Amino acid sequence: MIERTRTVNVVATGIMIAGILFILAPIVIAFLTATLSYEEFVSGGGIRLRVSDHFWENFAHVLFETRLPAQLWNSVVISLLVAFIKCAFAFTATFALVFYKSRLNTVIFAITIVTVMLPLELIVITTYQVVANVLMPINWLLGWTGLDALIERLTGSRPYLEYSLLDSYIGVAAPIATSSTSVFIYRQFFMSLPKDLPRAATMDGAGPIRFMIDILLPLSWTPLVATFMFWFIGGWTAYLWPLIAASTPDAQPAVVGLARLANTDPDRIPDVPMLMAGALFVSFIPVLLIGLMQRQIVRGLNLSEK
Amino acid sequence: MSCITEAKKNPMEAEEKVMKSTLYAAGLAAAAFAASAAHSAEIEFWYGNTGAVEEAIQAQCAAFNAAQSEHVVSCVGQGGYEPAMQKAIAAYRSSQHPVLIQFFDAGTLDLMLSGAVRSVQDLMSDVDWDDYVVGARSFYETSTGELFSQPYNGSTLIFYANMDMLGDVGVSEIPQTYEDVVTVARKLKDNGHECPVLQRVHPWFSLEQFSARHGEAIASNNNGYGGLDAEFTFNTGLVATHLQNIQSWRDEGLFRLPTDVAGGKNAFVTGECAMVENSTAHYAAAFPAHGDAIAIGLPPIYDGYQRHNTLIGGGSIWAMQGHDDADYDAARAFLNFVRQNDQQIEFAGRTGYMPVTNSALAALLASDKSDQLEYATAAVGVGSLNQPGDENSRGIRLGFYVQFRDVYTEEVTKALNGEQDMQVALDNAAKRGDELLRRFEKTYQGVSLP
Amino acid sequence: MRQGFYSGGWTYTLLVAPILILIVIFFYIPVGLAFFWSFFLERPFGGGSDFVGFQNYARVLSDPEFWSAMRRTLVFMVLAPGLAIGISLILALAADRGLRLSSAARNIIIWPKAVAGASIGVVFVFIFDPFLGVFAPLNEAFPGVWNPRTDGNDAFATILVAQIWNGIPFNFIILLSGLQAIPDTLTKAAAMDGAGPWRRIRDIQLPLLTPQLFLTFVLEFVGTIVEAFGLIDTMTQGGPGGATTLLIYKIYVDGFKAYDLSGAATQTALLILFVGIMVLLQFRLEKHVKYER
Known part of the structure; x- marks a missing residue:
């Protein structure tokens, strides 16, 4: 029995070593390559398993001669916006869905949950049109109701509203934030709370909003922090939507900036060492976050208990 | 259209100003704003290039704005030819489009048929358009020989x-x-x-x-x-x-x-x-x-x-429909400015593109710059564009x-x-x-x- | 759904309004517009938009390119989640044994979750470069054995490996959490009865892990569509010869590079229907999943 367990443990350790190596290999190769100079890379003919001493040079190039630092800031703002919208909007809505009596509960829940099934990437073509003029629906409304003709008769000009969110932080963040997975997670959490909570709060003289802010919010800290960080990372790694919604380099997040950097100069061999330094640069914040907070995230997303 | 340029600059204030009509944009705005603006205007030029070419375009804009005080052109980089076109499409659909836009060779037909542009030859009838080298001209002209856009950054x-x-x-x-x-x-x-x-x-x-x-x-x-x-x-x-x-x-x-x-x-x-x-x-x-x-x-x-x-590669500058006279005056001034020989030579030197008019090439070859590295390809390249053309070497219109x-x-x-x-x-x-x-x-x- | 406690019109409205406004504007209108455009021939600059009924659908559905993109999408959606979940499961079963390496594995294997697909692509395209990458020595020994720039299968494989690298972490964490939630007493009792490790996996751990396996499958299925775009755009641009053009990439190219708004919208509508049907099927499957412990 002991002998057999040992064999199994050896196999299990082997599997884990293989898994860790598979995960680490690309990161290690990226790091090693980032230590090469461009000349070493071009003449050396590719991957070499040794550390050279040009890492800071490449890193300095990324810092001072590319737009990545400014774009890193864009990423921070966009990701914070995504995370905030996803958490705040879902929190208030889920509170209403769970603690209010309403015939609309089921319908609203269904409406929000559909967004989880169809990611933004599927509908970028038309989302682009909407974000290019977010007031378009109001124009339609005016058209359908005939109000525009009325206004035209009164003022002499036909109203046409326009407001473009392209290249703005909110324009990039808002469509990403539509995916309402949070509603699902918070709902599960709220339902696990004692049923008499709101009744007790009412006896203490607290109304629903008071109850939400003073009692529910502190109780929900664990799932809120976890989802916030998870959506922050989700906003950070988004690519297709920011790629088209933010076309000017000043508005692009770092991930898009890195991909653009990879083909800025088509007439020479790409500066792979610098690109690898750039890839590490745009990834360190979310990797650090998930490395340090993984226990909180796993616990808060309610993945462990079911 | 100055309300639009303002709207772009300051989206927060723009909300109050968004109430405007398409009619108003086309005609009334001209009357309302032209009075105060006389014939000067502030217009936008959208371009797609990045890197060294983008720097050269920005330098050219700065030079234009410094050289005269009547008009202001703000050049807005869109991060690539395709995003620039995509943005222009979306902007045109909600009438927020710029007066001038640069676009790349393969999109010529899309723009010609869009109804969203007017030909530069119509915009400026007094320019000697035949000065443009054969391969550049024929690519951007209609079947009847009307030049639709002004060749700008040319390669071959x-x-x-x-x-x-x-x-x-x-x-x-x-x-x-x-x-x-x-x-x-x-x-x-x-x-x-x-x-x-x-x-x-x-x-x-x-x-x-x-x-x-x-x-x-x-x-x-x-x-x-x-x-x-x-x-x-x-x-x-x-x-x-x-x-x-x-x-x-x-x-x-x-x-x-x-x-x-x-x-x-x-x-x-x-x-x-x-x-x-x-x-x-x-x-x-x-x-x-x-x-x-x-x-x-x-x-x-x-x-x-x-x-x-x-054939010419690279891009050309198009004038879009739906702007008022003052805007087009500014557009004319800018197009004339970038056509000047010394501007073309300067731009070619910074970017590796070629001069696109015969007189600019002649000026270059006559100058002491002609043997500099930056201009090494100009003679051969323009020479290739200037070979005798026929109906099959005009361009692609598909x-x-x-x-x-x-x-x-x-x-x-x-x-x-x-x-x-x-x-x-x-x-x-x-x-x-x-x-x-x-x-x-x-x-x-x-x-x-x- | 349990009965709520509060009642009240306007606070309720205020609480649900933000999310509803957000998803109506940025989700439902775009979805609706895609279906709307799919019945028109839409000119890019506007000014002409002819109702053509189902002609766009007829054209897309008879286009062999659409079907090969669809086929590649399907193959990718079976292989990538299948492999990512399979490998994660093996890793999780190994890590669940509480060995010395377990916590290291737990801490490291989650990292790729935080790396964007496009960033992974920038790194992997270099790693798999036929002349500069890890297989370069192989190519020197046997010229032409590995070249994702010309060989469609090689290119597809590079995207697949990158996708799996990206997909393992989250699945691993979910499955490991699931395994650790299985009471020790159950496995110990089975061990007492003489059940070997393989037997215990098959008879106890896997059946009790069904909810987590289902969850990973649902998440990975949708995630595959999302992450694959960043990988394709940075690694192969759909090539060589269209071998890595999944439907999501084709839609992007048709709509944003070729100004074919109607074609792109029609394919979007079809993809929405496809994903919708797949998700519904998955939830029908869920009825067979045991949630009781």
């Missing part, structure tokens, strides 16, 4: 050879014909050279520029200049022979594709390959690598063919052409990888291309080609 195809490598096998002249290229390539190969000729597959190299300089059509109706009912014909012409030649030359080890060599499409720069057809812009990377060993010449043609002009380029690349790549016969590949590409043309024709039903 030339031939590069590494004369050190060619010298090793006793060749001292850059080859002019494919027959010569192959002879030299055999010598190089026999001398142990791994990559005598680098050949790009992209249709700009293997189809468009090739057909133009041989005076061959790639589609009926003179490549679509004669009407939207054009059909692809390249699959039965010289292109088919050429691609089959490329395939057998590749099998023989004379030609290499970018996918065959470590340096990819830059294998000439890295010194792997001895000869290559490439854009004039490639010189900026090739010269630092090999210095005086580089020779450039007109791209090769087959023996027995009359040489025609090559619908959904960007999509067709992908189709062509896909099919030809499959053939070169041995997955299908080359003739089958070309027939497929032509057939799929025709489907795109028919759909394009249908989308623009009732619109006649200018």
Whole structure:
């Protein structure tokens, strides 16, 4: 029995070593390559398993001669916006869905949950049109109701509203934030709370909003922090939507900036060492976050208990 | 339109100003704002380039704004030709579009039919448009010879050879014909050279520029200049022979594709390959690598063919519809400014593009700049654009052409990888291309080609 | 759904309004517009928009390119989640044994979750470069064995490996959490009865892990569509010869590079229907999943 367990443990350790190596290999190769100079890379003919001493040079190039630092800031703002919208909007809505009596509960829940099934990437073509003029629906409304003709008769000009969110932080963040997975997670959490909570709060003289802010919010800290960080990372790694919604380099997040950097100069061999330094640069914040907070995230997303 | 430019600058305030009408935009705004603005205006110019070219464009804008006080042009980079076009489409649909926009060669037809642009020749009838070099002019003019957009950043195809490598096998002249290229390539190969000729597959190299300089059509109706009912014909012409030649030359080890060599499409720069057809812009990377060993010449043609002009690549500037007179005054001033000889020469020097008018080229050649590295390709490149043209070397005027380029690349790549016969590949590409043309024709039903 | 406690019109409205406004504008209108455009031939600059009924659908559905993109999408959606979940499961079973390496594995294997697909692409395209990458020595020994730039299967494989690298972490964490939630007493009792490790996996751990396996499958299925775009755009641009053009990439190219708004919208509508049907099927499957412990 002991002998057999040992064999199994050896196999299990082997599997884990293989898994860790598979995960680490690309990161290690990226790091090693980032230590090469461009000349070493071009003449050396590719991957070499040794550390050279040009890492800071490449890193300095990324810092001072590319737009990545400014774009890193864009990423921070966009990701914070995504995370905030996803958490705040879902929190208030889920509170209403769970603690209010309403015939609309089921319908609203269904409406929000559909967004989880169809990611933004599927509908970028038309989302682009909407974000290019977010007031378009109001124009339609005016058209359908005939109000525009009325206004035209009164003022002499036909109203046409326009407001473009392209290249703005909110324009990039808002469509990403539509995916309402949070509603699902918070709902599960709220339902696990004692049923008499709101009744007790009412006896203490607290109304629903008071109850939400003073009692529910502190109780929900664990799932809120976890989802916030998870959506922050989700906003950070988004690519297709920011790629088209933010076309000017000043508005692009770092991930898009890195991909653009990879083909800025088509007439020479790409500066792979610098690109690898750039890839590490745009990834360190979310990797650090998930490395340090993984226990909180796993616990808060309610993945462990079911 | 000043309310629009303001709206872009300050989105927070813009909410109050968004109430405006399309009519108002077209006519009333002119009356309302023209009074205070006299004939000066602040307009936007959208462009797609990034990197060094973007810096040159910004410098040119700054120079324009400094040179006169009447108008202000703000140049807005959109991060690429495609995003710029996409933005312009969305902006036009909600009438927030700029007065001037730069766009790349392959989108010419889309813009011509859009109804969203007005021709520069109509905008400025007093300019000597015939000063533009043949290949540049014909690409952007209508079938009746009206120039639609002003050529701006122009490049074209030339031939590069590494004369050190060619010298090793006793060749001292850059080859002019494919027959010569192959002879030299055999010598190089026999001398142990791994990559005598680098050949790009992209249709700009293997189809468009090739057909133009041989005076061959790639589609009926003179490549679509004669009407939207054009059909692809390249699959039965010289292109088919050429691609089959490329395939057998590749099998023989004379030609290499970018996918065959470590340096990819830059294998000439890295010194792997001895000869290559490439854009004039490639010189900026090739010269630092090999210095005086580089020779450039007109791209090769087959023996027995009359040489025609090559096509212009790069971009041109378009004027969009729906703005008032003051805006167009500013646009005229800017277009005139960038056309000046010294501006063209300055721009070419900073970017590696070429001057696009004959007088600018003459001014360059007469100046002491002509032997500087930055201008080395100008004479050869413009020389290639100025070869006698015919109805098949004017340009490409085919619908959904960007999509067709992908189709062509896909099919030809499959053939070169041995997955299908080359003739089958070309027939497929032509057939799929025709489907795109028919759909394009249908989308623009009732619109006649200018 | 349990009965709520509060009642009240306007606070309820205020609480649900933000999310509803957000998803109506940025989700439902775009979805609706895609279906709307799929019945029109839409000119990019506007000014002409002809109702054509189902002609766009007829054209897309008879286009062999659409079907090969669809086929590649399907193959990718079976292989990538299948492999990512399979490998994660093996890793999780190994890590669940509480060995010395377990916590290291737990801490490291989650990292790729935080790396964007496009960043992974920039790194992997270099790692798999036929002349510069890890397989370069192989190519020197046997020229032409590995070349994702010309060989469609090689290119597809590189995208697949990158996708799996990206997909393992989250699945691993979910499955490991699931395994650790299985009471020790159950496995110990089985061990007492003489059940070997393989037997215990098959008879106890896997059945009890069904909810987590289902969850990973649902998440990975949708995630595959999302992450694959960044990988394709940075690694292969859909090539060579269209071998890595999944439907999501084709839609992007048609709509944003070729101004074919109607074609792109029609394919979007079809993809929405496809994903919708797949998700519904998955939830029908869920009825067979045991949630009781």
